[in-house]
Amino acid sequence: MRVVIVGCGFGGLFAARTLRRAPVEIIVLDRTNHHLFQPLLYQVATAGLAAPAIAEPIRRALARQKNVTALYGEVRRVDTDARAVVMENGDAIAYDRLIVAAGAIDNYFGHPQWQLHAPSLKTLADAFEIRRRILLAFEHAERASDAAARAAWLTFVVIGAGATGVELAGTLAEIARHTLKGQFRRIDPRNARIVLVEAADRVLVSYPPALSERARTQLERLGVTVWLGKRVVGIDADGVDLDAERLAAKTVIWCAGIAASPLGETLGVPLDRGRRVIVEPDLSVPGHPEIQVVGDLACLPAHRPAVPGVAPAAKQMGRHAARNLLAELAGRKPTPFRYRDYGQLATIGRSKAVAMFGRLHLSGWLAWVTWLCAHIYFLIGFRNRLVVLIDWAWSYWTFDRSARIVAGVDRTPAPEPRPGSQHDTRSR
Amino acid sequence: MRVVIVGCGFGGLFAARTLRRAPVEIIVLDRTNHHLFQPLLYQVATAGLAAPAIAEPIRRALARQKNVTALYGEVRRVDTDARAVVMENGDAIAYDRLIVAAGAIDNYFGHPQWQLHAPSLKTLADAFEIRRRILLAFEHAERASDAAARAAWLTFVVIGAGATGVELAGTLAEIARHTLKGQFRRIDPRNARIVLVEAADRVLVSYPPALSERARTQLERLGVTVWLGKRVVGIDADGVDLDAERLAAKTVIWCAGIAASPLGETLGVPLDRGRRVIVEPDLSVPGHPEIQVVGDLACLPAHRPAVPGVAPAAKQMGRHAARNLLAELAGRKPTPFRYRDYGQLATIGRSKAVAMFGRLHLSGWLAWVTWLCAHIYFLIGFRNRLVVLIDWAWSYWTFDRSARIVAGVDRTPAPEPRPGSQHDTRSR
Numbered sequence: 080m081r082v083v084i085v086g087c088g089f090g091g092l093f094a095a096r097t098l099r100r101a102p103v104e105i106i107v108l109d110r111t112n113h114h115l116f117q118p119l120l121y122q123v124a125t126a127g128l129a130a131p132a133i134a135e136p137i138r139r140a141l142a143r144q145k146n147v148t149a150l151y152g153e154v155r156r157v158d159t160d161a162r163a164v165v166m167e168n169g170d171a172i173a174y175d176r177l178i179v180a181a182g183a184i185d186n187y188f189g190h191p192q193w194q195l196h197a198p199s200l201k202t203l204a205d206a207f208e209i210r211r212r213i214l215l216a217f218e219h220a221e222r223a224s225d226a227a228a229r230a231a232w233l234t235f236v237v238i239g240a241g242a243t244g245v246e247l248a249g250t251l252a253e254i255a256r257h258t259l260k261g262q263f264r265r266i267d268p269r270n271a272r273i274v275l276v277e278a279a280d281r282v283l284v285s286y287p288p289a290l291s292e293r294a295r296t297q298l299e300r301l302g303v304t305v306w307l308g309k310r311v312v313g314i315d316a317d318g319v320d321l322d323a324e325r326l327a328a329k330t331v332i333w334c335a336g337i338a339a340s341p342l343g344e345t346l347g348v349p350l351d352r353g354r355r356v357i358v359e360p361d362l363s364v365p366g367h368p369e370i371q372v373v374g375d376l377a378c379l380p381a382h383r384p385a386v387p388g389v390a391p392a393a394k395q396m397g398r399h400a401a402r403n404l405l406a407e408l409a410g411r412k413p414t415p416f417r418y419r420d421y422g423q424l425a426t427i428g429r430s431k432a433v434a435m436f437g438r439l440h441l442s443g444w445l446a447w448v449t450w451l452c453a454h455i456y457f458l459i460g461f462r463n464r465l466v467v468l469i470d471w472a473w474s475y476w477t478f479d480r481s482a483r484i485v486a487g488v489d490r491t492p493a494p495e496p497r498p499g500s501q502h503d504t505r506s507r
Numbered sequence: 508m509r510v511v512i513v514g515c516g517f518g519g520l521f522a523a524r525t526l527r528r529a530p531v532e533i534i535v536l537d538r539t540n541h542h543l544f545q546p547l548l549y550q551v552a553t554a555g556l557a558a559p560a561i562a563e564p565i566r567r568a569l570a571r572q573k574n575v576t577a578l579y580g581e582v583r584r585v586d587t588d589a590r591a592v593v594m595e596n597g598d599a600i601a602y603d604r605l606i607v608a609a610g611a612i613d614n615y616f617g618h619p620q621w622q623l624h625a626p627s628l629k630t631l632a633d634a635f636e637i638r639r640r641i642l643l644a645f646e647h648a649e650r651a652s653d654a655a656a657r658a659a660w661l662t663f664v665v666i667g668a669g670a671t672g673v674e675l676a677g678t679l680a681e682i683a684r685h686t687l688k689g690q691f692r693r694i695d696p697r698n699a700r701i702v703l704v705e706a707a708d709r710v711l712v713s714y715p716p717a718l719s720e721r722a723r724t725q726l727e728r729l730g731v732t733v734w735l736g737k738r739v740v741g742i743d744a745d746g747v748d749l750d751a752e753r754l755a756a757k758t759v760i761w762c763a764g765i766a767a768s769p770l771g772e773t774l775g776v777p778l779d780r781g782r783r784v785i786v787e788p789d790l791s792v793p794g795h796p797e798i799q800v801v802g803d804l805a806c807l808p809a810h811r812p813a814v815p816g817v818a819p820a821a822k823q824m825g826r827h828a829a830r831n832l833l834a835e836l837a838g839r840k841p842t843p844f845r846y847r848d849y850g851q852l853a854t855i856g857r858s859k860a861v862a863m864f865g866r867l868h869l870s871g872w873l874a875w876v877t878w879l880c881a882h883i884y885f886l887i888g889f890r891n892r893l894v895v896l897i898d899w900a901w902s903y904w905t906f907d908r909s910a911r912i913v914a915g916v917d918r919t920p921a922p923e924p925r926p927g928s929q930h931d932t933r934s935r
Contacts, residue, residue: 112911131911132557138691143689151647151650170650221578222598262570483540483541485539
């Protein structure tokens, strides 16, 4: 029996691993060559970690599992009649059982043109682009010859105050206040303005209001300006339009929404509003017991409370889908999926975080240390854990960040030359 | 007095540092935000090190030197009459004294179209592109459905057997033989063919013939095919044309030549064949005692033996140019530059290298350990040293490489679908 797994994020990887002793042939397909530890992706985007520390080559992750063949490539559609997935070049790969773990992509709510000016953070390439924009904004500010341009380069807007938005805004504040301190001559990076814009009336809406409030206080203590209840109506190269005002900013980061992978649409079954596949309680696709959908692409309408779009949920679903397969091989029935909530954690900055484990709510240093340990523990690969630990210890003691590198060509237009700029008028 | 330094490679960085106590205003201009430790760039290209380990942010490198202003941007030309450098956006930055350390770029000897099919290795972006091609070649081989395509994806051609070419070819052999062993199901990476093509009759022509011979033996022991006395007459997407034969290969890397930065041409003085600026013995530009040229861009025709285009030479020239400036400030005359050759080292692979210190010639394990210590010692930044040490120790014990990551979009065309490929014909 051949099991095809589409996507090697948390859902796909844990499905494959759970089948390690099963007498099946497994094909894992991914359009990247690495499993990405997305909870730490914002640290690559903010120059705290090098990309290899949070990206494990899929081949290495699955090297010893002899029943797995990993193939690099993008699945374009599922042909449910032929029981095959169709690749980017037309290759059809047949399956007996299919696990779709294709995850989510960014969502600009009908404004795809905003993506150009406000990148989102889903892939390593996104993280490099955001890192490039953040680092070069300070460089352009140092070269800018008038105050308005300098202020625009020193204004950073993060849209969306979910976990990623909060983490990015907090880290940006630390970079401006600490990491870059004393490294510029014409600007003071501490004057950088970091604005976190959220449409809801509080940050981290998936947390209880009291923790949201503590997160907001911690953000403001770091120097982040938190704007709540503000809707974004426009984004262009020079700033953001909110309902009632305009914010001039050269660096805007989009953390406001995700949508399910378009692969779900090719299954030919009903989707929810976020284009997720509405699956049966056992994760199978209605009418197709041979297909299961897991992770951010799956919607379980009857599950209470709703399953959050987080890594532990994807892992649990991947494992559950594989166990349903093992049950089938053993002649047993599939079981319904039940999400186990072990808690939620969001970091804000050095010694600042919020955490929630059932009725236990934490904030501040203790939450931060818990966050740290949990992320080191769940990181894939021993070497990565070691490198991340060293990088974090280094950053903690020195306030430095290890990956402040811009590679490749800068496509941001340089500041316009102005007659009478400070470069020209220096008396000789 | 304002001193402008163009380029923050070894020449520019050491010039700036030598002026740390001088009563001058220093402006350091670079088109990247980092000082790159080029001797280890091939390790980023072969996934052995993450980029931040060998790239030090210029601002961090010069943060404490209060007389330095670092500006990010590209210098397009030198206006020797106005005594100003002109930036990419037209900004003119005036200088009283100028040190040009703009380095070298790749050189395809009149065949710029080859660059598309055979990238060279000068910048971090180049290293990422080469890493991407190497890693994806194995991925495409695993997916290829016919033997000819598979063989072409598994053939790697390195053109030019200088230090970089030898290092790349040796490392490629190790990746195929060791790092990837057991991680593929349809191909055996050990069947990869690594061909090192050199027009001269031996590898490492800057070394004595006996050491070249030992390097060749060590390369062949690693599994590299060394082709000497072969001239490349064509490169396209599917392979390389040599004088008498055709080599089908999907991955070709160009290590055959460099040329001086085009900035030298804007000085309006005679250049040598490699477009380097012919400088006076004290590194100043003829007729312009206020301008000095250092590093790969400088040609010292009277210097015997010729100054090699290596990091130590650039460092020494940068330091010397700065000392000439200090001498001028003290009312003394500039002195001629004299290159001190402390030795030459080239690594080939694990426990394999050649080294030359005056009349002392080494090869094998001892040369390799010397190479290792020298590169750790000269690496800029304590943290980088530590990280590289850990990565190397890890690789040594595990044969693994820590940065096997492909970020961004793959623009290589995927293998063509074929009727009757192995994916289609599996019996169900």
